[in-house]
Amino acid sequence: MSVAGSNVAERAAELRRDFDRGFAEPIRLDPVATEDLLAIRIGAQPYAIRLAEITGLFAGRKITRVPGGHAALSGIAGFRGTLLPVYDLALLLGHAGAQAPRWLVIAAAAPVALAFDTFEGQLRVPRTDILPQTAREDMSAHARDVVRTKDFVGPIMHLPSILNATKALRTAAVPAEE
Amino acid sequence: MAQDPYRYFRPEARDLVDQFAKGVLEIEKGDGGAATVQRLLRLVHTLKGAARVVKxxxxADRAHAIEDTLAxxxxxxxxxxxxxxxxxxxxxxDISSRLVTLAPTEDAEHPARSKASKEEGPRTIRADLAETDTVLEGVAETHALLNGLRGSAHGLEQARHLAELLLAQFSPSASAESARQSGAAAGRRIAIAEELCKKFGGIERDFGSIIDQMDRELRQLREAAERLRLxxxxxxFTALERTARDGARALGKQVTFEGKGSGIRLDAQVLEAVQGALIQIVRNAIAHGIESPTERAATGKPSAGCxxxxxxxxxxxIVFACRDDGRGIDLEAVRRIATQRGLISPVAKELGVQDLVRVLLRGGITTSQAVTAVSGRGVGLDVVREGVERLGGEVTVRTERYKGTMFELAIPPSLASIEALVIEADGQKxxxxxxxxxxxxxxxTLRVAxxxxxxxxxxxxxxxxxKAIPFIPLSVALDGAPWSPGRGWNAVIVAGAxxxxxIGVDRLLGTARIITRPLPERLIxxxxxxxxxxxxxxxxxxxxxxxxxxxxxxxxDADRLDAPAPVRPVLVIDDSLTTRMLEQSILESAGYDVDVANSAEEGLEILRHKRYGVILVDVEMPGMxxxxxxxxxxADAVLRDTPAILVTSRxxxxxxxxxxxxxAHGHIMxxxxxxxxLLAMIQPLMG
Known part of the structure; x- marks a missing residue:
């Protein structure tokens, strides 16, 4: 409403026009599509995780070790009365394992929790700042895109391939005594 | 769910009907007398009243008719x-089937739940599983939050200590500076600090006592909710006994039914799913297993089968074992019929007992001479097998001619309530x-020096x-922690198959009723x-x-792990996540410690800090x-003797x-x- 009318009828008419115009105009799309990410760190390496690919972020959950499991299996943890396997992201990604990773995310696509050392924060970045991975072919299996912003530069984890790796661990590993 | 007028009636009526049916069977077996009849009359009267309330x-008329018959x-x-x-x-x-039709046809709020109950058929338990789970989850989560609150209570305690310190600072006797301050202002500050201490103390006490009360309440609530779930x-047993009784009546046989292990509490969904399979097996036992009283008498068996x-x-x-003392399965007849129907090859004469049982479980075979209301159509056992396999279980059958048959359904339970001994073991670090x-x-349990x-x-x-029995410290069984032979233990004597x-433990903490859950799916x-x-x-x-x-x-394991060989770890270098994981998994399963690197450069960096027994390295990698x-x-003076094996597609x-x-010491394709x-190549290199 740009001009305040001097009488009530004029003002009401203007309000009506504004209201009608609001419906008549096409829906304006956000000109800059964005993506929400979690910024984390594994050892010294920064990574990002797509927020849409996880259902929760937890800190300080107790992880119960399970004997006979794969080295990358940190153990199991309880979430709302359900037991989930917890895998050490560092080991899955080929880094040295963390002593006791404090943070956990639960994947949306499978009942699996992934543990890591440091949670840096949440990012909302324009899609244009996300580039397909080309420079670091060695990481292509689990990081297919890279996010480059003023504050953060790092690969985005490809959660489906990480979940596939955990699935492979569950089916390929043979316990020593069986 | 106000739109479901039978929400409370259904479970109540089912419970009454179940108790009633059980009582009737007791009377038939001669276990009940006038007292049982009176109990049944009370039950059926309650049912009649409840039915009238919900119109x-x-x-209500059926219940009334039962009253007339019983009176x-x-x-x-x-x-x-x-x-x-x-x-x-x-x-x-008739009442049971009417109750089934009273199930809500459309549950707008919970369509999935409504679908599930339709698929599962009539339910034999009182609690709605989805709702019970919601309660359980809520209780567990609230309890976890409460424990978080305990941390806050501790913070409050620290705040009170700080207020006390502050008060000490203001106190004229503690500080020369304070002593110099003029009376009125200092007095006010002291009064404020004292008030602060008092307030903190009060809040801390209230907080602590409320947390303790909530903790007790939540524990009780959780136990109650878990009981509902199981x-x-x-x-x-009531439904199975009824099946046995009706089957025997229809075929002119005499049968006694016995149920054992009734106290084990299990996930209601498992029980419901297995009930159908057991009914089929009991029906088969009556129709094919148990002989007529005359036939039994002729073979020296008591006239009533069991x-x-x-x-x-x-x-x-969890094993559900159904035994009968009947004539056993006629495996020769199974072989003959299966051959006639082309289910097995005519030359398969060498098929053993278990093979023939497997054929029987595939369905389509009956050895019964006639189709009756009870069985004889050749369907049923395949339903049993399918039902059990759907639950991730398995069926085994043992049968002996003229002695009887036993079907065992072994099911992995999703939940089970058990009494357990809680123990503690000190591990490494x-x-x-x-x-x-x-x-x-x-x-x-005993103390072992x-x-x-x-x-x-x-x-x-x-x-x-x-008798000498093997001993293993729990810490060794759990994580291979080394143990000192010079110490005593609390030992738990455990009987297994x-x-x-x-089992040597550090502490026995007592017994508790716990709810066991299976480990996450396919977890090794x-x-x-x-x-x-x-x-x-x-x-x-x-x-x-x-x-x-x-x-x-x-x-x-105790001895093996007591003196571990000084084996160095293995380093796996591969840019493929899958290959790394596969090799790591194989090596760890064989008892090796394994580190991984995803590039040759990273491998060299790791080697600067740690020695390895063998290195497995990919050939084609980005970079080196x-x-x-x-x-x-x-070329490295320190690393030159470390064996390396190439794992490659070249x-x-x-x-x-x-x-x-x-x-390279080896080349694996x-x-x-x-x-x-892989293991054969590594072992000699580890020295």
Whole structure:
């Protein structure tokens, strides 16, 4: 409403026009599509995780070790009365394992929790700042895109391939005594 | 859900009908007298009243008819005859089927739940599973939050201490500066600080007491909610007994039914799913197994056949065993019919008992001479097998001609309530593991001195009841922690399928009723773990498998792990996540410690800090390749003797020669990857 009318009828008419115009105009799309990410760190390496690919972020959950499991299996943890396997992201990604990773995310696509050392924060970045991975072919299996912003530069984890790796661990590993 | 007027009536009526049916069968067996008749009259009267309230006149009329039939037998002296019992059971069946139709047809709020209950058919338990789960989850989560609040209470305590310090600072006697301050202002500050201390103290007390109360309440609530989720296995028996009775009546046979293990509480969904299979098996036992009274008498058997259903826990499985003392399965007839129908090859004469049983379980075969209301159509056993397999279980059958048949359905339960002994073991690096063992496997607990533990092959042992039984410290079984032979232990004597074993623990914490849950799907774990329970904070606590513990003790893991060979770890370098994981998994399963690197450069960095027994290295990697990597380590004064094996998809003679030239100790083809070959190649190199 740009001009305040001097009488009530004029003002009401203007309000009506504004209201009608609001419906008549096409829906304006956000000109800059964005993506929400979690910024984390594994050892010294920064990574990002797509927020849409996880259902929760937890800190300080107790992880119960399970004997006979794969080295990358940190153990199991309880979430709302359900037991989930917890895998050490560092080991899955080929880094040295963390002593006791404090943070956990639960994947949306499978009942699996992934543990890591440091949670840096949440990012909302324009899609244009996300580039397909080309420079670091060695990481292509689990990081297919890279996010480059003023504050953060790092690969985005490809959660489906990480979940596939955990699935492979569950089916390929043979316990020593069986 | 105000739109469902029968929400409360349904479970109440089902419970009444179930109790009633059980009572009628007691009377038929001669176990009940006038007192039972009176109890039944009370039950049916309650049912009639409840049905009238919800305007279910047909049910009320049926209940009334039952009352009329029962009333003359209220007083001692006259017993209900078979005819009256049949009439009563007919009414009960009618009421049961009407109750099924009262299930909500459309549940707008919970369409998924409505679909589930339709698929599962009539339910035999009172609680709505989805709602019970919601309660359980809520309780577990609230309890976890409460424990978080405890941390805040501790913060409050610290705040009070700070206020006390502040007060001490203001106190004229404690501070010369304060003493110099003029009276009024200082006095006010002191009064404020005193008030602050008092307030903090009060809040802290209230907070602590409320937290304690909530903790108690939540514990009770959680136990109650868990009980709702689980139902006694004995709930199955009424329907099975009824099946046996009706089958026997229809075929002119005499049968006694016995249910054992009724106290085991199991996930209601498992019980419901298994009920159908058991009904089929009992029906078959009556139709095909149990002989007519004349035939039994001729073979020296009591005229009444016996069908027993036992529910028991065996390792990770719940076993439902149905035995009969009938004529056994005529396997020759099965062979003949299966051959006639082309289900097996005519030349398959060598098929053994278990093979023929498998054919029988595939369905389509009946050895019955005639189709009756009870069975004989050749369907049924395939339904049993399919039902059990859907639950992830398995069916085994043992049969002996003229002696009887036993069907065993072994099901992995999703939840089970068990009494357990809670124990603690101190692990490496100051960690403590709290776990539990099902109490029914615990024979005894005792204190074992160091001198009572003998060492030999294959492992350690102690004397228990004048017999040597294997001994293993729990910390060794759980994480291979080294143990000192010079110390004593609290020993838990555990009986498993393979015998007895003594498990050394650091602390016995007492018994508790726990709810065991299976480990997450397909998780690979040691066979000593049967599942896990959740503690009051919602954290998992492992539940140990007595059979697995006994096996671990018998294998002599204690001795193997007591003196580990000084084997160096293996370094796996590969840019492929899958290959890294596969190799790591194989090597760790074989007992090696493994580190991984995803590039040759990272491998070299790791090697600067740690020595390895063997290095497995990929050839084709971005950056430095495997050949160059080996050349680099051969040129290094410290690393030059570390054996390296190439794992590659490059297999030409030229590649192999190049590998040898740079100093590789072996060459494994990825396309022909073989676990045994890998281990065989590594073992000699580890020295």
């Amino acid at each position: 279910q006149s047909e049910i 003359p037998f209220r007083d001692a002296g006259q017993e209900l005859g078979r005819e009256q019992i049949d009439v009563i059971l007919e009414h009960i069946d 139902v006694p296995a004995g709930n199955l 069908v027993t259903v036992e529910v028991l826990r065996r390792g990770r499985k 100051g960690t403590t593991s709290r776990t539990s063992i099902p109490i029914d496997a615990v024979r005894s 160091a001198k009572d533990i003998s060492r030999g092959s294959p492992g350690a042992a102690i004397l228990f009841e004048q 393979g015998g007895m074993a003594a 774990a040691s066979s000593i773990v049967v599942g896990a329970s959740l503690d009051v904070e919602g954290n998992p606590q492992l539940v140990l498998d007595p059979d697995g513990l006994v096996t671990a003790a018998q294998r002599g 390749d495997g050949f160059s990597f080996i050349e680099r380590i051969r 297999a030409s003679a030229e590649d192999r020669q190049r590998g040898r030239d740079v100093g 990825k396309s022909e990857f073989d676990q045994a070959e």
